[in-house]
Amino acid sequence: MSFVYLYLLATALFIFGLKRLSGVRTARSGNRFAALGMAIAIGAALIEAGVLTWWALLLAAAIGAVVGLVLAKRVPMTAMPELVAAFNGVGGAASAVVALSYLAGELIDGTVLADTAGVSTDTAVTVPISILIGMATLTGSFVAYMKLGGKKMSHPVSGSARHSLHAALGFGALAVSLWLVLYAESTGMQITAIVLLVAISAVLGVLLVMPIGGADMPVVVALLNSYSGLAAAASGFVIGNLLLVVAGALVGASGLILTKIMCKAMNRSLGNVLLGGIGDDDVAEDARDYSNIKESSGEEVAMLLDGASSVIIVPGYGLAVAQAQHVTLELATELEARDVQVRYAIHPVAGRMPGHMNVLLAEADVPYEQLFELERINGDFQNTDVVIILGANDVVNPLAREEGNPISGMPILDVDYAQTVVVVKRSLSPGYAGIKNPLFDLDNTLMVFADAKEALQEMVNEVKEL
Amino acid sequence: MPFEIIFFVFVLGAFIGFEVITKVPPTLHTPLMSGSNAISGVTIVGAIICMRADNPTFAQVLGFLAVVFAMVNCVGGFLVTDRMLSMFKSKAKKKKEA
Numbered sequence: 001m002s003f004v005y006l007y008l009l010a011t012a013l014f015i016f017g018l019k020r021l022s023g024v025r026t027a028r029s030g031n032r033f034a035a036l037g038m039a040i041a042i043g044a045a046l047i048e049a050g051v052l053t054w055w056a057l058l059l060a061a062a063i064g065a066v067v068g069l070v071l072a073k074r075v076p077m078t079a080m081p082e083l084v085a086a087f088n089g090v091g092g093a094a095s096a097v098v099a100l101s102y103l104a105g106e107l108i109d110g111t112v113l114a115d116t117a118g119v120s121t122d123t124a125v126t127v128p129i130s131i132l133i134g135m136a137t138l139t140g141s142f143v144a145y146m147k148l149g150g151k152k153m154s155h156p157v158s159g160s161a162r163h164s165l166h167a168a169l170g171f172g173a174l175a176v177s178l179w180l181v182l183y184a185e186s187t188g189m190q191i192t193a194i195v196l197l198v199a200i201s202a203v204l205g206v207l208l209v210m211p212i213g214g215a216d217m218p219v220v221v222a223l224l225n226s227y228s229g230l231a232a233a234a235s236g237f238v239i240g241n242l243l244l245v246v247a248g249a250l251v252g253a254s255g256l257i258l259t260k261i262m263c264k265a266m267n268r269s270l271g272n273v274l275l276g277g278i279g280d281d282d283v284a285e286d287a288r289d290y291s292n293i294k295e296s297s298g299e300e301v302a303m304l305l306d307g308a309s310s311v312i313i314v315p316g317y318g319l320a321v322a323q324a325q326h327v328t329l330e331l332a333t334e335l336e337a338r339d340v341q342v343r344y345a346i347h348p349v350a351g352r353m354p355g356h357m358n359v360l361l362a363e364a365d366v367p368y369e370q371l372f373e374l375e376r377i378n379g380d381f382q383n384t385d386v387v388i389i390l391g392a393n394d395v396v397n398p399l400a401r402e403e404g405n406p407i408s409g410m411p412i413l414d415v416d417y418a419q420t421v422v423v424v425k426r427s428l429s430p431g432y433a434g435i436k437n438p439l440f441d442l443d444n445t446l447m448v449f450a451d452a453k454e455a456l457q458e459m460v461n462e463v464k465e466l
Numbered sequence: 467m468p469f470e471i472i473f474f475v476f477v478l479g480a481f482i483g484f485e486v487i488t489k490v491p492p493t494l495h496t497p498l499m500s501g502s503n504a505i506s507g508v509t510i511v512g513a514i515i516c517m518r519a520d521n522p523t524f525a526q527v528l529g530f531l532a533v534v535f536a537m538v539n540c541v542g543g544f545l546v547t548d549r550m551l552s553m554f555k556s557k558a559k560k561k562k563e564a
Contacts, residue, residue: 007511014505019486021501027494028551031501035544038508045514053526057517060530064537071538072545080496080550087503087543094509094535101516101528122469225499228539232506233476239512240467246479247508253483254502258495348492355495359550367557368493 006044007243013037014247018254024368041243077363078323081221081353085144088224092137095231096198099130099238103194109187113180121181123238128177130234131194132201137227139205144220147209148352155211166207173200212273215394215432219262219273221353226255258354265348265374267400267409287430296446298458301388301422304446305459306466308385310341312377314413315357316350318391318425322452325364328390331456332366334463343370345377345387345413347395374411382417389415389423390452393431398439406433421445424455497550504543510536 014037020030046052075083106119114124147153157165180193212220233248235241263270305311313332319325332342344366350357358371381387389396400410415421416439423445430436439445448455490498513536516529 021498022487022490031547045511049515049518051519060533064534065541068538068542072542084500090535091506091539094532097532098512101525105521105525228506232509235512242475245476249476249479250483251502251506253480254487358493359496362553373492
């Protein structure tokens with residue numbers, strides 16, 4: 001029974017590690033405690049499993065470890081959203097395959113799963129759930145991965161027919177699950193049921209993520225994170241392992257908390273995000289009707305910055321696309337050398353995953369004390385000389401303060417209260433919400449139409465010459 | 467193991483999760499996500515048990531596949547989280563390095 005205590009030790013380390021992961025100073029050690037817990041869990045599993053085909057196990061572990069290592073070390077920081085999505089996906093896949101392996105080990109020709117010796121009816125029910133969550137997490141993460149990589153995808157069915165289709169697939173999964181657990185007696189029927197269940201789950205995962213727009217990706221990534229935990233918990237139900245159940249529940253909960261934070265940052269309910277609100281490609285007719293656009297250049301902005309005493313930089317997805325994080329720091333360093341106070345205002349859903357901007361700026365060595373969250377910096381915009389917006393749009397749209405548009409009520413950064421607002425953007429095209437941004441028309445707004453990296457480089461050069 | 471006990475533990479585990487992660491600073495949203503995702507790689511335990519020698523061959527083959535997936539998940543997840551966290555620097559630390 002000794003392995004049970006090792007599982008308990010691993011569980012404790014996971015909880016302890018997760019706790020430390022949510023504090024800036026303790027995060028790195030927290031991650032290591034969790035990794036230690038994983039090593040202990042693997043040791044315990046080896047004891048529990050008993051006789052193993054060692055060469056096969058070592059081969060599988062080596063393949064997985066090498067792939068994981070290479071991905072973790074090689075993938076550039078700008079591709080982190082894709083990598084996180086991919087890891088969520090393989091986690092789901094592992095859980096689904098464990099449930100399939102359980103079926104392969106237990107199912108007997110001539111007996112339905114629920115009547116099989118050694119399989120309780122309760123456990124039998126959790127098997128299809130585990131396959132469903134695991135497969136849907138896998139294919140949903142794959143679609144998220146493609147979307148994060150910039151691939152455009154739209155749902156094959158639109159309108160209310162879409163919801164009917166999803167509901168039909170959901171009922172299909174339920175029916176096939178019941179068939180598998182209670183009625184599929186012969187091996188042929190059992191295999192048919194399993195294949196159908198895997199297929200329906202896979203299609204559901206794809207269809208549920210497909211219609212979700214780019215601006216909503218942080219919610220989806222956080223939600224898939226939660227699902228990868230639930231998938232692990234579900235396989236814990238199947239094989240009766242409490243470590244998997246607790247660890248999965250922990251991850252499920254933490255993913256759900258993040259999902260909630262993201263939804264709150266957009267003033268939308270989870271249901272609204274999943275059923276598709278913003279993100280469908282409709283653009284308002286007046287989205288490009290601007291009358292008071294003042295185009296500016298790097299040179300003019302440099303002069304403005306030179307005379308400023310406080311500057312706030314607002315990064316958005318455009319910063320990530322242009323990979324402008326390093327040149328951003330260069331400009332900030334140049335300004336700080338001239339006694340300009342530089343801070344960064346980070347909107348919770350800026351970018352494509354929770355915390356995207358923080359990771360990107362950290363890569364460029366921006367100290368995290370200079371990154372301010374919305375609540376902490378919003379009151380300071382009115383005392384700020386220059387705000388530079390780098391490829392952000394909806395999160396600084398003052399229309400959010402008004403009623404009757406897709407972003408009404410969404411918390412925004414109050415950049416328009418600053419002395420001067422510089423918007424670096426490639427064109428006047430609307431953000432994901434598909435509406436006009438009156439910020440661009442304000443008297444105190446200057447537009448620099450360029451790629452964030454080029455525009456910033458020009459500003460750095462000009463500031464240096466002053 | 468009785469289903470009731472497993473379910474009981476699941477609900478308590480979820481409560482612990484909600485309690486432990488009450489306030490997450492935005493700086494840590496991504497590392498928390500990838501770190502917790504690495505923890506969900508704990509499925510490796512189930513995968514190893516599927517590979518035990520007295521299991522039917524096909525079940526073992528699926529176990530092999532599950533070990534590969536779960537291993538990518540935990541090794542990659544923990545390492546990339548560590549890589550990310552190593553980049554988060556405070557002003558004081560940055561000066562020390564310079």
